Amino acid sequence: MAGLMAGFGHYTHAVVRGIPASLAKEALRTSQAEVDLTGARTEHDAYVEVLRTKLGLEVVELPADESLPDCVFVEDAAVVCGETALITRPGAESRRRETEVMKEALKDLNLNIVEMTDENATLDGGDVLFTGREFFVGLSKRTNQRGAEILADAFKDYAVSTVPVLEGLHLKSFCSMGGPGLIIIGSSEPAQKALKIMQQMSDHRYDKLTVPDDIAANCIYMNLPDKGHVLLHCTAEEFPESVKVFEKLKDHMLIPVSNLEKVKVDGALTCCSVLINKKANI
């Protein structure tokens, strides 16, 4: 009988998906870096292992689909909050079919499925920041106003504010939640602007943790029964300065997770999983 909006960060399940071989060559990307498929798969396995073994989540692994080179980034295919799952309509045409398997998986978890059928709507889960009290939806190349509206309709309990994403792929390309009321934000000008907007739009007060590297600001926060605050963040190998900032979080269990290869195709830590709390409400 947890009340409304209680237990931010409580998760019991995680949905992940394998990496298709097509990722190396065909996955969408903003840079031209060469992706080491094996390295990426190793990384991803380690990532899943953290979720499953270290954190004890029940992990649902979806099979990779070679026709969907970006399918590993399951976050964009669905937004789950409480017992409701919004199946998105990804902004990239090539990714639309990623939602099919996701929908079935979430159905199997007995979530209330809401589908985004409006053909004028696009929404990538990477543009959706849920703070525990409200949603911020980045209006980006991948997400439009209509998509945000549908999200607002799906989660009526919460305020849904829109935030323009002028640079970067997604809203969460430079920010994420680091705890209840704590926003981790990159130090770039666009990131700071976005934070300002979010603060202005919110009735709630958020603390901020600014890290030097925008992409390092993408972390996974959980609040688990026997582990307390857990933060999955980048490794010191990738962003040493940002890791120093995370190490100031004394109350958090800090788990560095390598993301060297996936980041080359704009994949951040949050992108690779959909977290679910099957006991969220009631």
Next chain:
Amino acid sequence: MTTEAGSETEVKEKAEETSAQPDQSETAEQEGQEVANVEGEEKEKGKEKEGKEGKGITRYLPTWFKKQKSQSQTSPTKEVPPAGEPVSKATEGEEEPAPEVNGHAEEVEEKEEVKSEEAKEATAAESDSTASAETEPAREEKVEDATAKSEETTKEAAEAEGAEEEQKEKERQGHVEAEADGGESQTSIFQSPLRLVRKNKMKVVVCRVTLLDGTDFTCEVEKRAKGQYLFFKVCEHLNLLEKDYFGLTYKDSHDEKCWLDPTKEIKRQIRSNNWHFAFSVKFYPPDPSQLTEDITRYLLCLQLREDVSSGRLPCSFVTHALLGSYTLQAEFGDYEPDQPRPLDFISQLTFAPNQNKEMEEKILELHKSHRGMTPAQADIQFLENAKKLSMYGVDLHHAKDSEGVDIMLGVCANGLLVYKDRLRINRFAWPKILKISYKRNNFYIKIRPGETEQFESTVGFKLQNHRSAKKLWKVCVENHSFFRLNAPEAPTKARFLTLGSKFRYSGRTQAQTRLASSLIDRPAPSFERTSSKRISRSLDGAPVISITEAGSETAENGRDPHLELHSDSKSLEDEIASVLLSRRTAAEFYSAAQPQRSVQEPTLDAAATTCSAAAAAAAPTAVCSSSVSAPSATEVCAPQTEAAPADYTSSDTKEPAKTPEVEIEETVVIQEVSRAVKLGLVPVTADSPATPPAEPEPKPQDQIEKVEEEAAAVEEVKPVKPERASSESESEEEAEYQPNVAASITQTKIPEEKEEEEEEQMTKEEEQQQVSPPVVPAPPVEASEPAEELSQEEEEEAKKEDTSVVEEKKDDQEEKESGRETEESTDDPMVTPEEAPEGLILPDETLGAKPTEEQERPKMNGEASLVEVDPRPQVICCSEPPVVKTEMVTISDTFAAQKTEIATKEVPIVHTETKTITYEAAQLDGNGDGEPGVLMTAQTITSESLCTTTTTHITKTLKGGLSETRIEKRIVITGDCDIDHDQALAQAIKEAKEQHPDMSVTRVVVHKETELAEEEED
């Protein structure tokens, strides 16, 4: 006294009748009064020249005269048997009217208190009531003078209390207290006198109020009653003490839901014959767990259930189910496994707009898990979840942005939200908003510049029409005031000139209502938690809340008055308490107003300066300074501010943050004062130090001077009036509200909103700056801004004369404030806070304040001159500064709708001076006989006589010659020194009451600019 006895008996009878049927009795009384008036008229015709009012008064004049004289001359407690006897002997008709008056007061009192009270007591009570009625006008005047109505009212109430204490008349005090205890009854009393005045028009209307449980509550209300009266009736019926979160709505001619303004006549608002209202939550408490009483939470639950089931408050499936399950638990207790076909039963209840079987099953499932939860606990859980909903407490208004795109503007506790298709696209927290205004169908908010921005920006929205723009503006003003201010802000004078609507939130702020709630110590009222019809149609429509405990009601009344007094003058109880005090204050105001007028011309320039704002602050400080030797103005200011906070702390109430506009007005006043004082008030503003000490002493002289000046001013004022009218008309079209100053001040105290840390810090800094400005002569940036705005507004809208008027108003406000401060400082914590803010705002005010007091006295004279215009009877004319007056007026209006008529004459800003409007109605009410003609008084009254009377104190009553003149006497009293006047007034009132219950204060001359504002607002 014999007459009194006779009247008393009659009164008693009437009272009994009235007790049974208050409205009817009132009507009867009215009729009787009318009869009496007729007789009186015949007699009077020869005697009195005065208009209609005069007739009514003249009728009573003989009795009144005697009584009044005795009252005025003798101590308040003393009764004048001889006078009473002659009266009684006088024609029956005459007697009847007097008794009627008494009866009205008695009725109310009796209803509330005890019907069986002795005749004397009853008469005394009546007299008190009448006094209160009189005082009400005074209050109104005060209010008008004071920038902040609420502040004024609180101060007044405090003053009234203090005055009562000062009077030391235990018996009367007891009566007063009893009246206060009566609370609503008191209000009724007040109204009754007013009604009496209006008697001609007095008609009873049946109001139907749909309660939150879906049942209808019907009650009879005088046709001219103000919204507050009906609202109190409903709250009484509901046994609700924490009523400030609630309000009444009506459907306007366009079928749009509108909030009933408690300070205005119902009839003028609904503008139709559909006396159907709905009781609703007006301000959704952000944290319902802080509500004191379960019954309040229950009512909030009822509202939210309706909001949820209608879809107004959107929520998810799970939340619908959860809220529904708590509703079941609260209404039906533990889940009954044996209940046959629970789904059939539950499907008759409406929990959600799209309720389905699945949801009902979920609700039942959740209901099972609530086993053992009490209804109160279930309500709390319901609210704890409902309050987290993003649209909780958000009042949505359709609008278009600058590009014509359809959006929704949501007003809530935290600020203004902008939605586009359910998406929040922008948000303006109250601290970020510098000014809220509307013009025609445009709604504007001026935004505080961000960290990196240098200039403030204005955001405009297009509303459907002028009505909706004004409606949105009013909602914003009210929400900001309620959630962000420590005390309501008085309507600003400057705005009047520049902007049309004087509208300000007149109720208690959340801070105040919380304080008040903390004082509630009655046993938790038992109420029937019958499921509301809306939710469960199967259940009977029995009213959800039944007043089980009569005792509790009385307790409420008693408590409420105090609370109300603090928070708002509107509450009847407050009014009563304030009556005596108010008179004093009124006198002060008058005096101040007049001098101010004289000063006004010179002040125009000063008004323009922002520094004036500081000076305005000085006024309150001046009062403080008088007590405390003020080294320098700045120093003085600081002590005041400190003192004020201390008071606040004592009361727990936060300092009311006055709007910058008010400050400005105040400043203007200061300048004026300085001129009048000759002490070099101007230096006071700049050099406050020297002036403060000098002020107290010079007061008498100043007053005299002021009086002279006032006379001059009065003349000036007259021309101004027409201008005012014009300004008023304009006001309808547009209005401004500057929440920032107040907000900033409040913010410091009220840390509710915490947006961005930076922003908050910014705001805090700003606030601090604002606060600091008072201390430091140099106006802080914010302070300066408002002042500038005001000055601009004045320049633009107000002509030279207008500006002068504005200044006058400001002066009045200052006067009021000063009076409040003096009185309030001791008595009401709430009041002090109000004062304090002013003081804080304007360091120089301290200096100015004293002068203002002085001025007030002179103003009395000046007012009197103004009064000339008005008929004598209403002697109490308040020539208050335009802005302040309006506030005052509103308060009075709330008390007595009748008064409003008089008030109509009031022009928003400057004209307030001329506002000397006599409240014939009040007198009429008091007399009950006073014919409608009384209203005419405003012009005819000889200003000289009035002035002299005012200066002379009570003596003016003699001027009237007619029994009506009593009121004038009071005015006179007010005109005199504040303290003396107060005492004299109190005594006179008491005497009058005692001597002749019939004599109850019938006429109060009040400059009601508010009416115009009200009309506009309407």
